[in-house]
Amino acid sequence: MKTTADQILLLLKSKGPAGTSALAQACGITRQAARLQMERLAAEGLVEHAVERAGVGRPRRSWSLTQKGHARFPDTHAQMTVELIEAVREEFGAPGLDRLVARRERVMEHGYRAALDGAEGLEARLSRLAEIRAAEGYMAEWRRREDGAYLFVENHCPICAAASACQGFCRSELALFEMMLAPAKVERVEHLLAGARRCAYVVRG
Known part of the structure; x- marks a missing residue:
């Protein structure tokens, strides 16, 4: 409790x-x-x-x-993840690390597409995506703004250490959101690694 x-x-x-x-x-x-x-x-x-x-x-x-x-909301296996990223970079160089990030993106895309199957309309897809990301520890939520666009927010990043060590993870996740919410346009407007308290995205249908 x-x-x-x-x-x-x-x-x-x-x-x-x-x-x-x-x-x-x-x-x-x-x-x-x-x-x-x-x-x-x-x-x-x-x-x-x-x-x-x-x-x-x-x-x-x-x-x-x-x-x-x-720090009371921990980054999952942070130290081990960073060490693995550095090991991949040393052994296989930046191209090898890029391939690792791309492979993770493909696996996530496959799982997310299956989870969003049947979600009709942008709001339904946002709701399903927020549920998925919340279950993964991102404290995700969304709302409609007064201008008609949507704000998709992640209040926590459970892979923050990994993202700090390799910004490819952040680029990959933005690309993933664009694929899941297409043809809507997705723009990151707040970024935890840039000093914001959260990551936030404006989604325009």
Whole structure:
């Protein structure tokens, strides 16, 4: 069973920075209880705050995860994966690593096409794709924007270390989304490796 602290960390990971009152409401606790939780998490180095001034009244604290807080959502087998990538690069060079990434892409494409079979329309395909990626640990979700386009978001990257060691994985996954959602256009607008807190894609049908 998740503790309140776990709930707060998950909210900050999946939804981004939030104020104490919003976190209290989401967790079903009082604002004072939430404030105590945030102070404990801050003391552990898991969260930090920025001061926001919005009109008249006292400034608000906006809480977000620290690097240590993000590390509570681990990168799957990170060290071993990086070591394997470096070994492939040393043994077979960049072309060999490119072939490895391409092979992974083909395997994923086959599995994703089977999973999306029968999903009619862009929204149905987005929903199915989000389910697949969420099951793989990406905390994926999507929504329709006011301009009619869609925002596909991945709040966590379980292969972040691998992607950092070989950016081909990120290029491959963007290509995979384009194939699964074609003829819609897919554009990456936020990138975790570029300093964003998540990866996000705008999808236009």
